[in-house]
């Protein structure tokens with residue numbers, strides 16, 4: 465049974481330049497205890513997809529008519545996009561679903577102590593007394609490796625170092641025992657050692673709490689360490705999905721292959737990096753057919769620029785949206 469099930473997700477924004485499409489035809493599932501990595505360049509639509517799960521996109525957002533986001537927690541299913549009242553959405557935000565961000569200051573109000581914010585969130589989402597909420601908050605700060613948690617409880621976020629603030633944000637996000645944790649580039653701003661500690665901490669907590677995680681990053685290395693499955697996003701579409709092994713060891717979409725070729729190789733540091741050529745087009749100017757064709761080395765004129773490739777399953781079980789995922793037709797290869 466999926467914890468969260470997303471189908472036909474389309475997200476458009478009303479802007480002065482007209483209606484722009486940020487996400488199209490996106491679907492995925494996350495089971496309890498599973499980590500799904502969502503990877504792609506800046507502007508590919510990762511954050512707006514994540515925010516849709518909590519209905520956190522701004523007032524200019526238009527969701528597709530057929531789009532559904534089904535959250536199943538404690539034996540109850542909720543159609544997130546059908547929720548009308550702010551009160552019902554508040555139950556989900558910070559309750560069944562918690563989110564942590566790249567910049568932890570965004571999660572903490574500057575003039576309220578970290579402890580008071582943690583307690584307030586627990587009082588909203590649980591039936592704990594104020595004393596029990598305080599005890600749990602201090603326990604959680606300790607659990608994420610913050611030394612002297614009783615003292616830290618009464619401090620403000622700006623008094624924490626970057627790594628400690630990140631840990632405090634994770635402690636706050638986990639204290640309500642969310643079913644789904646959305647982690648949006650949670651380690652990007654940290655130095656490599658602290659990044660490794662935070663990743664270890666998150667994977668330990670997944671095992672312990674059995675929650676699902678949507679882990680958003682542009683860093684394939686981090687995905688390889690943390691995720692069970694990966695979805696690769698490009699210009700608002702998921703172009704490839706599979707297990708970490710399938711997608712990273714045996715990528716089938718030219719975009720995924722490009723992302724992997726752009727990574728430095730530890731075994732050959734002299735090797736030239738080959739970034740994906742060109743820039744991601746503006747969402748105001750979405751290419752027809754396959755959204756990647758303008759940057760794709762194997763795109764075929766008359767086909768890729770006209771026909772949108774539907775995601776299809778390959779024999780090894782992974783899914784790819786490319787007309788030529790299995791290679792170009794033999795006639796062209798030999799030509």
Ligand SMILES: Nc1ncnc2c1ncn2[C@@H]1O[C@H](COP(=O)(O)OP(=O)(O)OP(=O)(O)O)[C@@H](O)[C@H]1O
Pocket residue numbers: 477478479484486504505506507508509510511512513522524682747
């Ligand atoms: N409220 C909004 N109004 C108009 N356009 C928006 C709005 N929110 C996001 N967008 C656009 O939607 C597209 C997808 O943005 P999104 O932030 O999801 O990308 P991303 O993949 O998360 O990138 P990054 O890694 O930089 O966060 C971008 O082109 C962005 O400018």
